[in-house]
Amino acid sequence: MRAPDLSQLHALVSVVSEGSFDSAATQLHITPSAVSQRIKALETSVGTVLVHRSKPARITEAGMPYLRLAQQIGTLVAELTPGAPASVPIAVNGDSLNTWVLPAVAQLSHRMEFDIKREDQDHSAELLRQGVVVAAVTTSADAVQGCSVTRLGVxxxxxxxxxxxxxxxxxxxxxxxxxxxxxxxxxxxxxxxxxxxxxxxxxxxxxxxxxxxxxxxxxxxxxxxxxxxxxxxxxxxxxxxxxxxxxxxxxxxxxxxTLYWQQWTLKTAALAELASVIAVAAASSLD
Missing domain, CATH: 3.40.190.10 (Periplasmic binding protein-like II)
Structure with a gap:
């Protein structure tokens, strides 16, 4: 198997985050056919289906490692590119988002690009496992593979x-x-x-x-x-x-x-800063 092409990995992230090939094409400024070709080429290269062609499009079990890889590469590229905002997809339950998380992440919004997935706190860890998000507020104290876990409060x-x-x-x-x-x-x-x-x-x-x-x-x-x-x-x-x-x-x-913060163990300035503001906000808002 050849090493995955970066444009194909980028297309994979866009299809899953946007939920469709058409929306991914709009985000990437290419045609839907070009997006489809990139995904098909990646699937041919790895020998398995990576995306469920559903509405919305969903990552397959086999596609999860490639989605995580693509997200990690994107995070590292942004870290090394001067002036490029880090793209940070996170999963947060609605109550936390509405009360204490949004004011926390707003402090970083001028230099980070947030894609916030509203997900029940009992299920947000699954989005981490899939590679859809890089961090999550969750009720699970058991770290997802490749992630660290920190207790936030009650x-x-x-x-x-x-x-x-x-x-x-x-x-x-x-x-x-x-x-x-x-x-x-x-x-x-x-x-x-x-x-x-x-x-x-x-x-x-x-x-x-x-x-x-x-x-x-x-x-x-x-x-x-x-x-x-x-x-x-x-x-x-x-x-x-x-x-x-x-x-x-x-x-x-x-x-x-009881809420926990789980995030990838990938060490970047963006993730470290995000974890810091979340910890401070949780300390002042949670019991």
Whole structure:
């Protein structure tokens, strides 16, 4: 097998990050046919399929080492090119992004190019394994192969609803039965935080409706508007008027989520600086 061609590796990164051959072509300023030819030539060279031709396009298991290699080469090239911004794809859960991660990475945005993938904290490590991102906020303390792991702190979630919602659904106070029957708000179908909280009340099945609101800011707003109850991170609750906008359903209860920072062990100034600002932000924002 020949050593991979750099233009082919670049095309591989673009197809996976952009999600299609057409979008990759736009990013690379070439034709979709040229992108397809580069990917096909790389696949022929290595003797296997590297990209699922799906919508969106996805890396195959066999393609993951090549995607990681391509990302690493791109990072090193940017490091050695004066004036070239480092391209830094990272995976962050919506609550962290909305509360403390975005202000941290904003400090570096004038000299780094961020591609932030919003991914549930329980699944973000998979994007590291695939090579889609170079770093991630995750709940996994087990380092992905080729990565280092650092504990960031604990994100505390508390059960919240609007005062009117409480008066309607929890007149006699919180209980497993009332929680199971009251409308509940969930981020998306991979969000299990509300169900983890219900387990503390020995609730395994729900009778009430579930609303899906896949945006961290809109999620909190849906709680404030009385659409349902949900567990919200302390950092988001602090932005609201507790007792007016929202109320704590059961003070002293909640869900604790320990977060970790995983990143490639590839040593570059960009990754080191990013890890530093993330650590500082986590120290001041997490418990």
């Amino acid at each position: 994100m505390k979630y508390r059960p919240m609803c609007s005062p009117e919602f409480r008066d309607t659904w929890f007149r006699d106070g919180p209980s497993g039965d009332a929680l199971s029957r009251a409308p509940m708000i969930v981020f998306d179908r991979s969000d299990d935080l509300q169900h983890r909280y219900l387990e503390q009340w020995s609730v395994t099945r729900r009778a009430g409706p579930t609303h899906f609101v896949p945006s961290s800011a809109d999620f909190a707003e849906a709680v404030r508007l009385g659409m349902g109850w949900a567990v919200l991170p302390r950092q988001q609750i602090d932005r609201m008027r507790t007792g007016v906008d929202v109320v704590d359903l059961a003070p002293g209860t909640g869900v604790d989520v």
